[in-house]
Amino acid sequence: MKSPTHRQSAAATQLLTPFRCHSLQRRTLFLRLGAACLSFFLAAGAASPAAITVAAAADLKFALQDMAAQYEKQTGNTVSVTYGSSGNFYAQIQNGAPFDLFFSADLDYPRQFEAAGLAESGTLYQYGVGRLVLWVPANSPVDVARRGWDALRDPAIRKIAIANPTHAPYGRAAVAALKSAGIYDQITAKLVYGENISQAAQFVESGNADAGLLALALALSPHMQQAGKFWSVPAAAHPPLQQAAIMLKSSPNKKAARAFLEFVKSPAGRAILEKHGFSSLAPAAPPAKTP
Amino acid sequence: MNLQALLLSLRLAAVVSVLLLGISLPLAAWLVFGRWRGRFLLEALVALPLVLPPTVLGFYLLVLMGPRTPFGRLCQALFGHGLAFTFEGLVVGSLLYSLPFAVQPLVSAFRGVDRALLDASFVLGASRLRTFRRVILPLSFSGLVTALVLSFAHTLGEFGVVLMVGGNLPGITRTVSIAIYDSAQALDYAAANRLALLLLLLSFTALSVVYAVNRRVWSPWSPR
Structure with a gap:
C-alpha cells in the first residue's frame, strides 16, 4: 500500500496534468509561431531586390x-x-x-x-x-540679383542663415565666401546657424531669417524657386x-x-x-x- | 569647458522656472478647484509636451514666430525683431515645453489637500484667495519645490526645440545641450564629455532634491 504522501503527490500530479498539458501545448504553439516569424523575416531578408x-x-x-x-x-x-x-x-x-x-x-x-x-x-x-547662392524670400525688398554681396549690408537684412561651419561644408564655404568678399566682420552679428544646409534654408524659407547662403541644389528645387530669388555666389569666392x-x-x-x-x-x-x-x-x- | 553655454542654460532655466511657477499656480488651482466640466481638456492640453516630440513644438514655433503669422507680426511690432534666434524665443519655447513639469506636481499637491480643511477655512470666513494662500499653499510646499526644480532641470536639458528655433548663436541660443551636440559632431569627444558629465551631475542633484523633499528627509518629524 502506498503511503499517504505518495497518494497525495499522485493526486497532485493528476490535478496538475491538465495544466501541464495546457502549458505544453502553449509552448509548442509559441515555438511554432516563433519559427513562422523567423522564416518570414529570413525570407524577407533573402528576397532578391536589394x-x-x-x-x-x-x-x-x-x-x-x-x-x-x-x-x-x-x-x-x-x-x-x-x-x-x-x-x-x-x-x-x-x-x-x-x-x-x-x-x-x-x-x-x-x-x-x-x-x-x-x-x-x-x-x-x-x-x-556644389555652388553657393545668396537666397532671399520672394517678398524681400532687397534685390539680390543686382546688388550681390552688398545686399547683405541692407538694414532690411537682419538675420542671415548659413549652415554651421563647424561641421557642415556649406557653412565653411559660406564663411570663406563672406571673408573673401570682405564683409564677414560687418555681418557676423547677423549670422544664424542651421544644423545643416537644409535647416539654414528652412530658417529663411519660413521668414525667420531674411537671407541665407544656401546650396544652389536647394535653391533650384521647385518649392524654393517659387518661394524666393537668389544670386549665385561667384565660384571663385570660396574653395x-x-x-x-x-x-x-x-x-x-x-x-x-x-x-x-x-x-x-x-x-x-x-x-x-x-x-x-x-x-x-x-x-x-x-x-x-x-x- | 564651454562656460558661456552653461551660464546661458542656467539663466534660461532660472527665468523659465520662475515664470512657469507664476503661470502654473493659478492654472493648477483652477484645474483642481475650478467648476468648469471641460477642465480635463485643458489638463490634456497642458500634458501634451510630455508626449509630443520636441520637433512638433519646434516646427510649429518656427512657423508661428515667422513674419507670416499674426503672432509673428505682433512680436515684430512689440520687440522690433522676430522671436526666432533670440533668448526671448527660447524662453517662449521652454515655457510651453516645460509647462507640464510645473503644472502636474502642483495639481497633485493641491489634490492631496484635505477638503475638510478648506471647508473649515471657509466656515471661519476666509475668502477663496486667503484660503489658497494660508491653507492650500503651505500644505503643498513639496509640490511647489518639485514644480520649481523639475521645470528648471527639464529646461536645462532641453534640446529639440532649441535646435529648431535657436540658430546656435553663442551666448544667445547656444545652450549646453546644443554645445554638447556641436562638440560631438566635431568629434571633440573630450569637450562633449566634460559638459555632458556636468549636466548629468546637475540633473541628478536636482532630482535628488525633489525626491528628498517629497520624502521629507529634512523634516524634524516622521521621516518616511
Whole structure:
C-alpha cells in the first residue's frame, strides 16, 4: 500500500496534468509561431531586390530623390536615403552606422574614411561641385540679383542663415565666401546657424531669417524657386565645394551599392546632377583672397 | 569647458522656472478647484509636451514666430525683431515645453489637500484667495519645490526645440545641450564629455532634491 504522501503527490500530479498539458501545448504553439516569424523575416531578408541605405549631405535632397527613383525603376532595387550634415554622418559612420554609401558635401570626409580603412578603396567618386547662392524670400525688398554681396549690408537684412561651419561644408564655404568678399566682420552679428544646409534654408524659407547662403541644389528645387530669388555666389569666392561619394567597408549590400554608384556615374545620373546644380568639373580658379 | 553655454542654460532655466511657477499656480488651482466640466481638456492640453516630440513644438514655433503669422507680426511690432534666434524665443519655447513639469506636481499637491480643511477655512470666513494662500499653499510646499526644480532641470536639458528655433548663436541660443551636440559632431569627444558629465551631475542633484523633499528627509518629524 502506498503511503499517504505518495497518494497525495499522485493526486497532485493528476490535478496538475491538465495544466501541464495546457502549458505544453502553449509552448509548442509559441515555438511554432516563433519559427513562422523567423522564416518570414529570413525570407524577407533573402528576397532578391536589394535595399541599400545611403547617408547623404542635405544639399542632395532633391537630386538623390530623382536619382533613386530612376534607379529603382531600372533595377528594382530600393534606395533609402538619410539626409543630414556631412560632419554628423562622419561621426555616426565612425561609430558604426550601417550605411552602404556616403555622399558627402565635401572631399575631406570621404578621403578620411579611405585613409582610416573604413571605406572600400577605389570607390571614391567626385560626383560634382556644389555652388553657393545668396537666397532671399520672394517678398524681400532687397534685390539680390543686382546688388550681390552688398545686399547683405541692407538694414532690411537682419538675420542671415548659413549652415554651421563647424561641421557642415556649406557653412565653411559660406564663411570663406563672406571673408573673401570682405564683409564677414560687418555681418557676423547677423549670422544664424542651421544644423545643416537644409535647416539654414528652412530658417529663411519660413521668414525667420531674411537671407541665407544656401546650396544652389536647394535653391533650384521647385518649392524654393517659387518661394524666393537668389544670386549665385561667384565660384571663385570660396574653395570649390568638391563633393564625393564613397562605399563603406561595412556595407552589407556591396553589389547593389556598387551598382547605384555606377548609375550615378552614368550619363543619366550625370544629367540629373547637372539639372540639380552640381557641375561636373571643378572650376580651375584657385580660392580667391580679398578682391 | 564651454562656460558661456552653461551660464546661458542656467539663466534660461532660472527665468523659465520662475515664470512657469507664476503661470502654473493659478492654472493648477483652477484645474483642481475650478467648476468648469471641460477642465480635463485643458489638463490634456497642458500634458501634451510630455508626449509630443520636441520637433512638433519646434516646427510649429518656427512657423508661428515667422513674419507670416499674426503672432509673428505682433512680436515684430512689440520687440522690433522676430522671436526666432533670440533668448526671448527660447524662453517662449521652454515655457510651453516645460509647462507640464510645473503644472502636474502642483495639481497633485493641491489634490492631496484635505477638503475638510478648506471647508473649515471657509466656515471661519476666509475668502477663496486667503484660503489658497494660508491653507492650500503651505500644505503643498513639496509640490511647489518639485514644480520649481523639475521645470528648471527639464529646461536645462532641453534640446529639440532649441535646435529648431535657436540658430546656435553663442551666448544667445547656444545652450549646453546644443554645445554638447556641436562638440560631438566635431568629434571633440573630450569637450562633449566634460559638459555632458556636468549636466548629468546637475540633473541628478536636482532630482535628488525633489525626491528628498517629497520624502521629507529634512523634516524634524516622521521621516518616511
